[in-house]
Amino acid sequence: MRSYVFPGNIEDSILQIGGKPFPYMRTEQFSELVKDSEKMLLDLMHCPSGRVIFYTASGTGAMDAVVANYVSQCKKAFIIAGGSFGYRWKSLCEYYHCPNEVFAVPFAQDIDYAQLEEAVAASRPDVFLCQHHETSTGQLYNIERISEICKKYGVSLVVDAISSFLSDELDMEVLGIDICITSSQKGLNIAPGLSFLFLSPKILETTFAHRSYYFDFAENLKNLERGQTPYSPATTIFLQLHARLKIDISLGVQQIIASVRSRALYFRSLCKQNGWEMPVEVPSNCITGFFVRKNGDILFKELLKQDIYIMPGGTPGYFRVSHLGVQTTEDLDDLANRIKDIENR
Ligand SMILES: *Cc1c(COP(=O)(O)O)cnc(C)c1O
Numbered sequence: 001m002r003s004y005v006f007p008g009n010i011e012d013s014i015l016q017i018g019g020k021p022f023p024y025m026r027t028e029q030f031s032e033l034v035k036d037s038e039k040m041l042l043d044l045m046h047c048p049s050g051r052v053i054f055y056t057a058s059g060t061g062a063m064d065a066v067v068a069n070y071v072s073q074c075k076k077a078f079i080i081a082g083g084s085f086g087y088r089w090k091s092l093c094e095y096y097h098c099p100n101e102v103f104a105v106p107f108a109q110d111i112d113y114a115q116l117e118e119a120v121a122a123s124r125p126d127v128f129l130c131q132h133h134e135t136s137t138g139q140l141y142n143i144e145r146i147s148e149i150c151k152k153y154g155v156s157l158v159v160d161a162i163s164s165f166l167s168d169e170l171d172m173e174v175l176g177i178d179i180c181i182t183s184s185q186k187g188l189n190i191a192p193g194l195s196f197l198f199l200s201p202k203i204l205e206t207t208f209a210h211r212s213y214y215f216d217f218a219e220n221l222k223n224l225e226r227g228q229t230p231y232s233p234a235t236t237i238f239l240q241l242h243a244r245l246k247i248d249i250s251l252g253v254q255q256i257i258a259s260v261r262s263r264a265l266y267f268r269s270l271c272k273q274n275g276w277e278m279p280v281e282v283p284s285n286c287i288t289g290f291f292v293r294k295n296g297d298i299l300f301k302e303l304l305k306q307d308i309y310i311m312p313g314g315t316p317g318y319f320r321v322s323h324l325g326v327q328t329t330e331d332l333d334d335l336a337n338r339i340k341d342i343e344n345r
Pocket residue numbers: 058059060061085131133134135160161162163183186
């Protein structure tokens with residue numbers, strides 16, 4: 001099996017942890033593992049004095065937690081919606097009855113930042129919700145520009161960095177981001193099932209709302225003091241997480257990003273050679289989105305028959321290939337050849 005989705009191909013050393021006996025979590029040893037993981041995560045996210053809440057939930061669970069505990073007590077949210085993940089912020093705000101305004105961004109395009117500033121100045125929101133990388137298209141937004149606008153108008157910034165974490169540069173402290181979220185099966189490339197909510201030192205001084213029992217920030221933060229989660233965590237994934245973080249810390253963020261980027265650039269050169277249009281204005285290193293010229297209706301299923309997974313893109317003929325995980329240039333050559341074969345049938 002070759003995976004170009006999330007997670008990607010995983011090293012045997014990490015996969016095998018999934019076959020080991022499950023540890024009991026109410027022990028000092030497990031607490032140490034949680035505390036150690038928190039330190040490493042804060043380091044990788046450049047959020048030295050913040051905290052990380054661990055949820056046994058996919059990334060949407062962490063998005064839900066942000067809206068229930070924080071956004072629900074704000075007066076007005078401002079949402080960047082350039083694809084399905086942006087609109088997920090919108091539907092969460094609707095669910096919790098949070099007043100909000102959407103700034104729609106067309107498919108695969110960057111934000112017009114001058115227009116954005118005008119819209120923020122007119123809207124005067126108190127919280128800004130966006131993605132760093134809108135994974136449904138592959139577009140990366142400029143968080144530096146967004147951060148400048150938020151600082152200028154005194155807006156609290158929340159970034160869904162689920163698919164940009166460890167694939168594109170992001171410095172939570174320098175950018176003044178209040179809350180960031182990520183999850184286990186994207187940049188960390190381990191089993192799905194855990195999500196991570198990073199809280200800046202500034203936002204930790206806030207009194208949060210209590211609108212979600214399981215996701216309650218205060219309850220989770222209290223338990224975290226002793227390295228525990230309030231409810232049974234996905235222990236096996238925590239073991240994989242710890243092993244992954246040790247590797248990532250020893251490599252360093254820059255090197256990890258550089259290797260994801262080199263794979264992305266390599267695959268994009270193959271797309272160019274094959275005449276596959278790449279519509280994204282500013283692509284993330286995380287994925288490459290491209291249109292095949294023919295047989296887009298059968299491509300996904302035909303690759304599946306060969307035990308190869310890529311992501312359909314929502315738009316007809318549009319596909320996405322992830323560059324996270326274990327992936328060589330030979331793998332990418334092979335993938336491009338197989339796509340070409342199906343296209344030419
Ligand atoms: C994967 C992802 C999510 C979370 O989706 P789940 O289905 O809950 O894992 C949220 N935002 C972005 C940008 C993502 O890429």
